[in-house]
Each structure stands twice: as C-alpha cells, then as structure tokens.
Amino acid sequence: MNRVGPPSPQGLTRGAPLSVGAAPPPPTPSREGRGLSIPKIRIRGLRKSFGDKLVLDGIDLDVMPQTSTVVIGGSGSGKSVLLKCVLGLLEPDGGTIEIDGRDILPMRRTEREQVRSHIGMLFQNGALFDSLPVWENVTFGLLAQHRITRREGRERAAEILGQLGLGPSVGELYPSELSGGMQKRVALARAIAAQPDIMFFDEPTTGLDPIMGAVIDGLIVDCVKRLGSTAVAITHDMASARRIGDVIAMLHHGRIIWSGPPTALMESGNPEVDQFIHGRREGPIQMELRR
Amino acid sequence: MNAVLDSLALVGRGAIGACRIAGSLVLFAVSGVSHLLRPPFYWRMFLRALIDMAYFSLPVVALTAIFTGMVLALQTYTGFARFNAQSAVANVVVISLTRELGPVLAGLMVAGRIGAATAAEIGTMRVTDQIDALTTLSTNPMKYLVAPRLLAGIIALPALVVVADILGVMGGFIVANLKLGFGVEAYLSSTFDFLQTMDVVSGLVKAAVFGFLIALLGCYQGYRSRGGAEGVGSATTAAVVAASILILAFDYVLTELFFAR
Numbered sequence: 001m002n003r004v005g006p007p008s009p010q011g012l013t014r015g016a017p018l019s020v021g022a023a024p025p026p027p028t029p030s031r032e033g034r035g036l037s038i039p040k041i042r043i044r045g046l047r048k049s050f051g052d053k054l055v056l057d058g059i060d061l062d063v064m065p066q067t068s069t070v071v072i073g074g075s076g077s078g079k080s081v082l083l084k085c086v087l088g089l090l091e092p093d094g095g096t097i098e099i100d101g102r103d104i105l106p107m108r109r110t111e112r113e114q115v116r117s118h119i120g121m122l123f124q125n126g127a128l129f130d131s132l133p134v135w136e137n138v139t140f141g142l143l144a145q146h147r148i149t150r151r152e153g154r155e156r157a158a159e160i161l162g163q164l165g166l167g168p169s170v171g172e173l174y175p176s177e178l179s180g181g182m183q184k185r186v187a188l189a190r191a192i193a194a195q196p197d198i199m200f201f202d203e204p205t206t207g208l209d210p211i212m213g214a215v216i217d218g219l220i221v222d223c224v225k226r227l228g229s230t231a232v233a234i235t236h237d238m239a240s241a242r243r244i245g246d247v248i249a250m251l252h253h254g255r256i257i258w259s260g261p262p263t264a265l266m267e268s269g270n271p272e273v274d275q276f277i278h279g280r281r282e283g284p285i286q287m288e289l290r291r
Numbered sequence: 292m293n294a295v296l297d298s299l300a301l302v303g304r305g306a307i308g309a310c311r312i313a314g315s316l317v318l319f320a321v322s323g324v325s326h327l328l329r330p331p332f333y334w335r336m337f338l339r340a341l342i343d344m345a346y347f348s349l350p351v352v353a354l355t356a357i358f359t360g361m362v363l364a365l366q367t368y369t370g371f372a373r374f375n376a377q378s379a380v381a382n383v384v385v386i387s388l389t390r391e392l393g394p395v396l397a398g399l400m401v402a403g404r405i406g407a408a409t410a411a412e413i414g415t416m417r418v419t420d421q422i423d424a425l426t427t428l429s430t431n432p433m434k435y436l437v438a439p440r441l442l443a444g445i446i447a448l449p450a451l452v453v454v455a456d457i458l459g460v461m462g463g464f465i466v467a468n469l470k471l472g473f474g475v476e477a478y479l480s481s482t483f484d485f486l487q488t489m490d491v492v493s494g495l496v497k498a499a500v501f502g503f504l505i506a507l508l509g510c511y512q513g514y515r516s517r518g519g520a521e522g523v524g525s526a527t528t529a530a531v532v533a534a535s536i537l538i539l540a541f542d543y544v545l546t547e548l549f550f551a552r
Contacts (some may be wrong), residue, residue, distance in 0.1 A: 089423050113429045121427040127420035131412075141428035144435070146331070190428075 038101065040065040040198060040230040041086065046095035047254075048081055055081045057254030058095070068224055068231040070245030072238070074276065074285065077251045079234035080124075083200055086232070087121060088112050099198070117145065120196035120229075122220075124203040126187040128175035134161070135171035138189045147194075160189045164219055181212040185219065192223045199224060201233035205240045217243040238277050250276065252285070319437075319511050326431065326438040333439050340443035344405050344502070345450050351404060352397045356455035359392055360384060360462025368471050380473070381481035384463035389490045390550075393455040394448075395542050398501035401448060402534035406509040409440060410530035413513025414523035422514070437514070440506040448502030449495040456494065493549040500545060501538050508534040 039062035046059040055078040063069045073079050084090040086097055088104065096103050104115055128137050135157035142148045148156060158168040164185045175183060184204065191199060204220060205213035217240050224231045233244050241248055242262045249259040250273050258270045265277055275283030367383045413436055416422050425432045460482060467473040509530045516526035 084423070087423075087427055089426060109431075113431070116427060117429045119427065121424070123420045123424055125419060127424040129421055129424070130415070141430070144428060144430045 038065070039063060039098070040100065041232065042096075042098040043086070044096045046082070046085060046097065047093045048078070048085055048090065049093055055254055056085070056092070059251075059254070059256060061249065061256055063230060063232055065230050066228055067246045068221070068233065068244050069247045069249060070241040071232065071234045071249050071251050072236060072241050072276065073234075073251035074236065078254050079251055080202060082251065083202055083232070083234055087119065087200065088116065117141070117194065118197040120191035120194065120199045122184075122187050122191045122199070122201045122204055124206055126175070126183040128183060128187055128190070130175055132174075133171065134173050134175065134178070134186050137175065137186060138171070138193050140190060141194050156193065157189070160193055161186070164189050180207055181215070184208065184212075184216050188216070188219060188223065192227060195227055197229055199229045199231045201231065201244070203235050203237075204233060204244075205235065205237045210239070213237065213240060214243070220244055316507070316511055319514070320507050322433050323437040323441050323507065323510065326434040327442055331434070333435050336435060337439035337443055340440045340506075341447055343408070344401065344443050344506075345447035348401050348404055348447070348451060349454065351400050352451045352455050353458050355396050355400050356388070356393065356459040357462040359396055360388060360459035361466045363387055363392070363459075364463035364466040364471065368467070377471075378481070380467055380471070381463070381478050382485040385460055385482045385486050386490055388459040388463075389456050389486065389494045391494075391542070391546075393452045393459060394494045394497040394501060395538060397448060397451045397455045397498065398505065398538040399535055401451065401502070402505045402538060403531055406505045406530045406534045407527045409506065409509025410513040410516070410527045411523055413510055414516035414526040417514060417516050418519050418523060432514075437510045440510055441503060444502035444506030445499045446502070448498040448505070452494055452498040456491070489549070493545070496549075497542060497545050500541055504537050504541065505534045508537065
C-alpha cells in the first residue's frame with residue numbers, strides 16, 4: 001500500500017477544517033493519485049447534544065484515503081459519539097459527514113446500509129455475539145448479506161483467524177470461552193472479514209495488558225496496510241495512538257483542537273495536548289475540571 | 292391552591308408518560324411487523340426462537356394444564372353438587388380450558404419464561420454494543436432480532452395451547468374417572484358433544500395474540516434497556532409484568548369480541 005505522507009505539524013485554530021494525511025499533489029496526477037487527494041471522510045460543523053449537554057460543537061475533520069487517523073481525548077470528550085455519528089448509530093444535530101464525497105446524513109436507510117457495508121468496526125469491548133460461535137461471528141456480515149455460504153464461511157473464518165494468529169479450532173468456540181486478547185482478535189477478524197474500505201477502532205487496547213495491546217496494535221496496522229483501508233481510531237492510550245496513527249487529532253470540548261503527525265505531538269505547542277500526552281494532573285484541562 | 296395544581300401536574304405528567312410509552316410500543320410493533328413482510332427473513336433466527344418458545348416451554352405448560360384440569364374438575368364437581376348438576380363437570384372443564392384457561396395460563400407461563408429471557412438477551416446485546424455491531428454489519432436489528440421472534444410467538448403459543456387443551460381435558464378426565472366415579476364413555480361423550488369449533492378457534496386466536504404480545508414486550512423492553520446489568524434486570528421485570536397485564540386485558544377484549552351478545 002502506498003501510504004500518503006504525513007502532514008506538517010500544525011497547531012489548529014478552533015473551527016478550522018483539518019486536512020490530515022494529505023500529500024502534495026503530483027504535477028500530473030494519475031487517476032489513483034487524484035483519488036488520494038480527496039478526503040475519504042469529510043466532516044464539517046458536526047454538532048451533537050444530549051439534552052443540555054453539548055458533546056460535539058462543530059467538528060471539522062478530513063481523513064485522507066489510506067491513512068490512519070487517531071482521535072485522542074479525555075474520557076467524556078465525545079470521541080465515541082463522534083464515531084457513532086459517522087457510523088450512523090447516532091443522529092447528529094447538525095453538520096455534514098461525507099464519505100467518498102457523498103453526504104451520508106440525508107441518505108435513506110438502505111443507502112446508508114450500502115455505505116456501511118464498506119465499513120468495518122472494532123468495538124471497545126469486542127461486542128461479539130454471545131450466541132454464535134467464533135467462526136459465525138467473524139463471517140456474520142458476509143453470511144447476513146448472503147455473500148457466502150455457511151460452508152464457505154467456516155473456511156473464510158479459519159483463514160482470517162489464521163492471519164491473526166488464532167488456530168482453526170478457535171472458530172468452534174463461543175466468545176465466553178475466549179480470553180480478552182483473543183476476543184479482541186476475533187472482533188478484529190470480524191471487522192476485516194468483508195475487506196472494508198474504511199475501518200473504525202474504538203479504544204482497541206482498552207482492558208488489555210501492555211504486551212497484548214502492542215500485539216493488537218500491530219495487527220491493526222498490518223490489516224490496514226494489507227487491505228489498503230482508511231482507518232480512524234479513537235483512544236486515550238498514547239502508546240497505542242503513536243503505534244497506529246499517521247495522524248493524531250485531539251478532541252477537547254467538542255472540537256478538534258490540534259492535529260498533526262505523531263512525531264509532532266511532543267512539540268504541539270498546545271497546552272491541553274501537552275498536558276494530556278504527559279498525563280499531568282496540573283494544567284488547563286484540570287483547571288477546567290476544578291471550575 | 293398550589294397543592295391542587297401540583298397534583299394535577301403530576302397526573303398530567305403520568306398521563307403524558309403513559310401515552311408516550313404506548314405510542315412508542317405501537318411504533319415498535321408496526322416496525323417489527325413491517326419487517327416480517329419485507330425480505331430478507333432470517334429463518335434460522337425464527338427456528339431458534341420457535342424451538343425456544345414452543346419446545347422448551349412444553350413441560351411447564353403441560354404441567355400447568357394437567358393440574359389446572361384436575362383442580363377444575365374437582366372444584367366444579369364440589370360446587371355443582373350443591374345444585375345436583377354434577378353431570379355438567381365435563382362441559383365446564385372443556386369450555387373453561389379451551390376458551391380461557393388454556394390460552395391465558397399458557398400465556399402467563401410463557402410470558403414468565405420467554406418474555407424474561409427475550410428481554411434479558413436483547414437487553415444484554417444492547418448494553419454490550421452487540422445491537423450496534425449488528426447495524427455496522429449492515430444487518431437491521433429489527434429484522435434480525437425482533438421480526439423472527441414476533442412470528443415465532445404467533446405460531447408457538449397456539450401450538451402450546453392445543454397441547455394444553457388436550458392435557459387439561461385429560462387432567463379433568465383422570466380426576467373425574469378415578470376419584471369422582473364418572474364413566475369413561477359418559478365423560479368423553481359429554482366433553483366432545485358439548486364442545487364447539489368456536490370454543491377452540493377463539494382460544495387459538497387468543498393464544499396467537501398473547502404470543503405476539505409476549506414476544507413484542509420482551510423485544511421492546513430489551514431493546515430499550517440502558518445502564519448495564521441493572522437496566523437489563525429492570526427490562527426483564529418490566530417485560531414480564533407488562534406482558535402478564537396485557538394478556539389479561541386482551542383476554543377480556545377478545546372475549547367481548549367473540550362471545551358478547
């Protein structure tokens with residue numbers, strides 16, 4: 001996969017659209033090159049409230065094709081809400097979300113389902129279906145859309161599980177019989193089974209020990225590279241963010257307050273980012289909490 | 292004056308809340324039924340729900356029906372003996388069972404078993420993001436989780452009621468024959484001579500409605516559950532209580548429709 005080079009570090013003014021992961025256009029761009037210069041996901045002015053609580057306050061974000069963008073932010077900063085809005089699991093109050101240039105918010109349900117069929121999602125707790133064996137979990141989307149038979153499903157699941165370091169016998173087990181790390185790998189297998197164009201990862205390393213976290217991150221990077229997908233991950237695990245991301249964006253107070261490559265994170269010049277990545281108790285975020 | 296206004300406001304809020312819940316339940320039901328009529332239909336989920344609801348509920352429904360038939364025969368006999376009307380025991384047992392006790396008791400038993408299990412299963416799926424996962428896998432949760440269960444409810448409960456009717460009559464017959472001294476032929480001919488098609492049909496229609504209500508409330512409460520284990524527990528309780536009350540209420544409404552002169 002040809003990864004697009006990371007952008008130059010940038011401090012960000014509030015409300016300014018982010019164009020992350022974009023490479024300078026070549027002099028005579030090929031068809032593929034032109035495709036890579038258009039954002040895969042383009043979010044503008046995304047707003048979402050729950051009652052009086054404003055969670056997303058005009059998010060602007062561009063995610064370029066075949067890049068991995070990691071959104072970081074504290075607990076309750078709206079990372080999961082952002083992801084759920086893009087996935088169509090929550091209806092935003094305002095703004096636009098374009099995928100491949102098409103605004104998905106006014107789409108009918110069937111059209112949205114069509115768009116979703118090109119998206120893979122790894123949930124924070126795996127969200128594996130308890131009542132189904134692992135192989136059926138992995139190929140659930142393909143079976144539900146009648147794209148493969150059950151026999152092909154078993155074979156396909158064994159193949160994908162093998163790529164993630166799980167033996168074929170795991171396919172016959174139920175999720176409750178798996179360890180946390182295995183559940184994450186099965187959930188990752190389910191997310192990549194349909195070879196999606198776009199992949200979302202919600203806190204991929206939560207609840208795992210540091211070694212297993214690194215293993216999962218490695219698998220995520222491998223899968224995204226192999227499939228040539230565009231990835232968006234949300235996490236507050238900075239080690240994970242650095243491993244996965246070509247671009248890191250920080251969400252705070254319902255807005256993206258900084259974005260840039262992982263190498264620029266240490267010199268962001270943004271006090272909130274600085275406090276967050278160093279995990280300091282004292283700083284602007286803490287001061288706001290005290291208020 | 293303020294106390295009166297506060298009381299009125301409380302009543303008003305309660306009424307609005309009840310209307311909101313009723314409206315939301317009706318919309319949920321309409322959505323579930325509409326997914327029954329549009330492809331794809333998940334036959335595997337339907338069969339699983341049908342086996343759960345019909346086959347695994349059979350023991351509890353059978354035992355309930357047998358003992359109800361036995362008690363009914365005994366009580367009717369002792370009551371009717373006061374008027375020298377003991378010969379009507381068979382008629383009363385068969386009519387009570389087919390029209391009322393078969394569908395209502397089977398409904399209540401299944402509501403306790405399946406309504407709770409459905410609410411707990413779907414509620415757990417809700418709080419562990421499994422329903423969101425279904426959506427992201429381009430599978431409509433209403434179509435996958437709700438529609439097959441609604442159809443299973445409509446089919447399973449009438450099937451259970453047929454069994455309950457037969458076993459209930461058998462229970463009555465056992466007591467009448469072994470304890471009360473009724474002859475085999477006299478009791479059975481009295482049972483079948485008096486029984487009309489409408490008695491059985493009305494019971495089966497009631498059962499289909501009750502089966503639909505049990506599945507609907509289990510799915511609805513589970514689907515709306517929030518807040519982890521406590522939310523799932525509340526949803527389970529609410530599903531059983533609401534289904535039981537609606538079964539009794541609809542029993543009256545359907546009886547009015549079928550038999551009111």
